[in-house]
Amino acid sequence: MAAVATSEASFVSTGPTGLWSWITTVDHKRIGLLYGMSAFFFFAVGGLEAMLVRFQLASADGTVLSADAYNQLFTMHGLTMVFLVVMPLAAAFTNYFLPIMLGARDVAFPRLNAFSYWVFFFGGIFLYSSFVLGGGADGGWFGYAPLSIEIVEVVRMDFWALGLQFLGVASIAASANFIATIFTMRAPGMTLMRMPVFVWMSLITAFLLIFSLPIIGVGLFQVFFDRNFGTLFYEAAAGGDPLLWQHLFWLFGHPEVYVLILPAMGIVSEILPTFSRKPLFGYAFVVFAGAAIAFQGFGVWSHHMFTSGMGPLAEAGFAVSTMLIAVPTGIKIFNWIGTTWGGVLRLKTPMLFALGFIAMFIIGGLSGVTHAIVPADTQQHDSYYVVAHFHYVLFGGAIFGFVAGVYYWFPKWTGRMLSELLGKWHFWSMLIGFNLAFGPMHILGLNGMPRRTYRYPEGLGWEFWNGMATLGTVLIAISFLVFTWNLIRSLRHGEPSGPDPWDGRTLEWSIPSPPPVHNFDEVPIVQHLDDFWHRKYAEDEEGRPVRLQPVAGGASTVITGPPDDSEVDEHRESIHMPSPSYYPVAASFGLVVASYGLVYQPVGFIAVAIGGVIAMWAFFGWATEPSQREPYYV
Amino acid sequence: MAEAVVHDVLGDGHGEHGADHHDMTYTRKAAMWVFLGSECMFFGALISTFLLYRSETRDGPTATEIFDIPFTSASSFILLMSSLTMVLAHHAFHRHDMRRARIWILATATLGGLFLAGQIFEFTEFVHEGLKLSTSPFGSSFYVLTGFHGAHVAIGVIMLLGMFVLSLSGKLNHHEGLNVELVGLYWHFVDIVWIVIFTVVYLLQV
Secondary structure, three states: OHHHHHHHHHHHHHOOOOHHHHHOOOOHHHHHHHHHHHHHHHHHHHHHHHHHHHHHHOOOOOOOOOHHHHHHHHHHHHHHHHHHHHHHHHHHHHHHHHHHHHOOOOOOOHHHHHHHHHHHHHHHHHHHHOOOOOOOOOOOOOOOOOHHHHOOOOOHHHHHHHHHHHHHHHHHHHHHHHHHHHHHOOOOOOOHHHOOHHHHHHHHHHHHHHHHHHHHHHHHHHHHHHHHOOOOOOOHHHOOOHHHHHHHHHHHHHHHHHHHHHHHHHHHHHHHHHHHOOOOOOHHHHHHHHHHHHHHHOOOHHHHHHHHOOOHHHHHHHHHHHHHHHHHHHHHHHHHHHHHOOOOOOOOHHHHHHHHHHHHHHHHHHHHHHOOOHHHHHHHOOEHHHHHHHHHHHHHHHHHHHHHHHHHHHHHHHOEOOOHHHHHHHHHHHHHHHHHHHHHHHHHHHOOOEOOOOOOOOOOOOHHHHHHHHHHHHHHHHHHHHHHHHHHHHHHHOOEOOOOOOOOOOHHHHOOOOOOOOOOOOOOOOOOOOHHHHHHEEEOOOOOEEEOOOOOOHHHHOOOOOOOHHHOOOOOOOEOOEOOOOHHHHHHHHHHHHHHHHHOOOOOHHHHHHHHHHHHHHHHHHHHOOOEOOOEOO | OHHHHHHHHHOOOOOOOHHHHHHHHHHHHHHHHHHHHHHHHHHHHHHHHHHHHOOOOOOOOOHHHHOOHHHHHHHHHHHHHHHHHHHHHHHHHHOOOHHHHHHHHHHHHHHHHHHHHHHHHHHHHHHHOOOOOOOOHHHHHHHHHHHHHHHHHHHHHHHHHHHHHHHHOOOOOOOOOOOHHHHHHHHHHHHHHHHHHHHHHHHHHO
């Protein structure tokens, strides 16, 4: 009995090990880590691409890159950072923490979750494989028609069209999964308005993806068919309308902007209360402002097209809607500042990055509002001012937020703390490097420097600020080397963190670090917003938190511990965890084989058939295999 | 309470708790509804494209010249009838009348197959009359829209046949894999989209 219990316990805490167990895993935590590690890898690749671009532009008449190489690198940099870094990073955090924050043991559909990851993974490989099969995509991440359909002999934009389609499928599957999880699998007492803000933002993001991705899906099919099957969607000479592509792309593309930023906003909304030792100021306002951003986000897309000649009525309408969307965003910023106001601030690394997020996001938000003014936008259009703007919201916003999340939750993933000293070096070098890299681009843009051109002549007065920007990029690279070193070092040698190192507020801090496979020994019953905090603290008359009981062993005494021998069996619930499955990875493999075939048709139709059969076999195997392994006890 | 939740969460349909069955079905249906919401935007974008290009016919045939409304009405009727048989399959399945459920599933798949056969016939006719994918933006958007709808019907037929095979070995149940309720939702959605396509693409253009 004892022997069985021990072997079971070790299995429960760590799960099986080995490569195959990771490939067939359906555990939301492992899938989250896989997303995170893949995104980190792609971040390094996308960062190197950005460095090459910056070295080329460091001085006038740069000679580092040819025009062709430059086009590939800036396109792949954008695609990588949007689809292979920020979106999967959000998926990493959501996968790992959404079920735990809801008090659930996994997502609604664990195998579908694994499928999403593998489709994303193969999609990334697919997109990058074009570098060895004729060059990387070179038409910009937005792939404006007719540019994207013109050169059909080279397969670059075929890989772009199908690769994005692939990543879209992954996101739609993941979003449906998250929405079903949030709506139907919350722990008892976890009402919608008791959900952590991060979960709310994940929910809103999932809806944005569900409704926006199919639109670009259609556009990408049209481009692919134009290139390969002779359709005339974007062939202007034959009556096709390239402007349709811009509408379809930005009808996806602008909601996508909020897809990129809302999860980071959710993370920051978790970190600020924890390190201010105050509840989030105006919880409901933050939640509903997020929902308002999502709704309004579908009504502003044409501000990307003010120079396309839509006419004064459309321009005025989209100018107003664009200004209006700043309102819910502003509400959030006021609420974050209100959260820190009068709080007992602890300036640990996660908090520094969260505060950095607010400051940088305000700058990016303000330059964004200037795009709403049509005459000004006409001047800024396609200039480095735009590049400065969206890097302030995507790097200064999303990446700062995600890095804050890594420092905040690393102890939960590994049971060890990241080094505070290295963390502070990382923060300051990244903050300074970031502003040095992207701040000058405002000036360059207003001085007329166009984006997406691979070199500029001498004598336009752009050399100095371009040099500074490149210097900033180097500093950013150094800051991420510090970060990587911190991650590697702390994985082995970091201080043990215990379950609740930050005196946290949400349910993930109530379970051990790293969490056991089944997350909760006993499903929690939720009574409050910030439930875990209320289990630890009461309030005195003046509203100051008072510890309920001295806790010796961290949080574990608050939660029901492992039952002792006297209450074996009767009171323990059996735990049903999903069983590992190789069908999700097989199905995604079949799909990627079919996609390669589509690029190289007509011969490739053989591969399409083979891939289709593999996928079909996997889907039916998936539908008929039992979804869970034998129940066990803790 | 907690135990019931665990069962719900992991979809344990084999437990003793009668209520759990319903709840996991609910989770799966929620996901299907979300997916169908996504599909609305997919077909919305395709239909918008068609509306933009409906009169961009270049030298090729126009809608009035080419559409055969009586024929397409007949195939539309067949597809709509398949929704009826789908409902009957669902109903029989709920009464645990597997024999009838199997018959109605097969009937639904057959009607879907007939619709597809009609579409292939129609496409062949149109190509003979000079409308190809590459004839005009009208042709491109017509074939891509109706083709994607046909692909959805085909996937539905494959799922129906899959359910039929599973039901023969007694593997069809409410809680795992394919089930009548989810496939039914999908099938009805595909039919509803066809009503919109038939109205907007065929009836309003002639």
